[in-house]
Amino acid sequence: FQYQSDSSSNRCLCVHGILNLQSTPGNPIVFTSDRDDSYGGDSNGDGSATAPSKWDWGHIRIYNGSNVFHDCIVRYGGNKSNSNYLVWADNCSPIIRDCTFEYAYNTALYYYADRSRSTSPQITNNDFYSCTTGISYTGINTVAKATPTITGNEITDAGSWGIWAKDVPSTGLISGNTIINYVNSGNGIYVEGGSPAVSGNMISGCSGYGIQMNNSSPVVTNNTIEWCGPPLVQTNACFPIYNGNDISQNTK
Numbered sequence: 001f002q003y004q005s006d007s008s009s010n011r012c013l014c015v016h017g018i019l020n021l022q023s024t025p026g027n028p029i030v031f032t033s034d035r036d037d038s039y040g041g042d043s044n045g046d047g048s049a050t051a052p053s054k055w056d057w058g059h060i061r062i063y064n065g066s067n068v069f070h071d072c073i074v075r076y077g078g079n080k081s082n083s084n085y086l087v088w089a090d091n092c093s094p095i096i097r098d099c100t101f102e103y104a105y106n107t108a109l110y111y112y113a114d115r116s117r118s119t120s121p122q123i124t125n126n127d128f129y130s131c132t133t134g135i136s137y138t139g140i141n142t143v144a145k146a147t148p149t150i151t152g153n154e155i156t157d158a159g160s161w162g163i164w165a166k167d168v169p170s171t172g173l174i175s176g177n178t179i180i181n182y183v184n185s186g187n188g189i190y191v192e193g194g195s196p197a198v199s200g201n202m203i204s205g206c207s208g209y210g211i212q213m214n215n216s217s218p219v220v221t222n223n224t225i226e227w228c229g230p231p232l233v234q235t236n237a238c239f240p241i242y243n244g245n246d247i248s249q250n251t252k
Contacts, residue, residue, distance in 0.1 A: 001057035012058035023071035033076040054105040055079035065092030078105040085110035093119045104131035128155040139167035147171040159184040168196035
């Protein structure tokens, strides 16, 4: 993506049809800034005069739920006016798997569901590194209409939240994710509204909260929370169910 000095003009890719990716585990497709010489060489032809940064380009916005976004590396972007995401799944149910998201301006992967849509996005086996928030899911009070699966992701050094989830229903699953944060003063998982299953996650080194719940009733089971600030925090009207969580070496 070509660098623009004005973020309102930053380049974006909007996908209304099918993005026919030919990527494989050993040969990923890379979406990055033209200032990033790590992949594809000196794309902008300026030698070493410029270096990539988190505000170099906008986002990839997916409108079609039949897409499988897989085996990609997405980096040095996510800066587009008020839409600060590297990849944005908008009112649809794509599969997003086996990708690497790194150096995002703000949120690496953002999912938004309108309350009138029945959606079931799958976000699995991705790596996130050095992003303010790894995964942000907003269900907009969809009750049982949105059933996300967020599993097997590894999120490292998120400055704010590893996973931020709003209005995920009881059919939603946040499971088997690893959130490690020994560099930034970030948090693990945030759940607002809804009652998802939050199970089998490893949260380590977050100096903020391990899992924070706000106005929600999640089922929180078999998570490991270590070397964090407060491991479990309830605010406002929360009625979680706890079982089998391993909590140790936290500071509060």
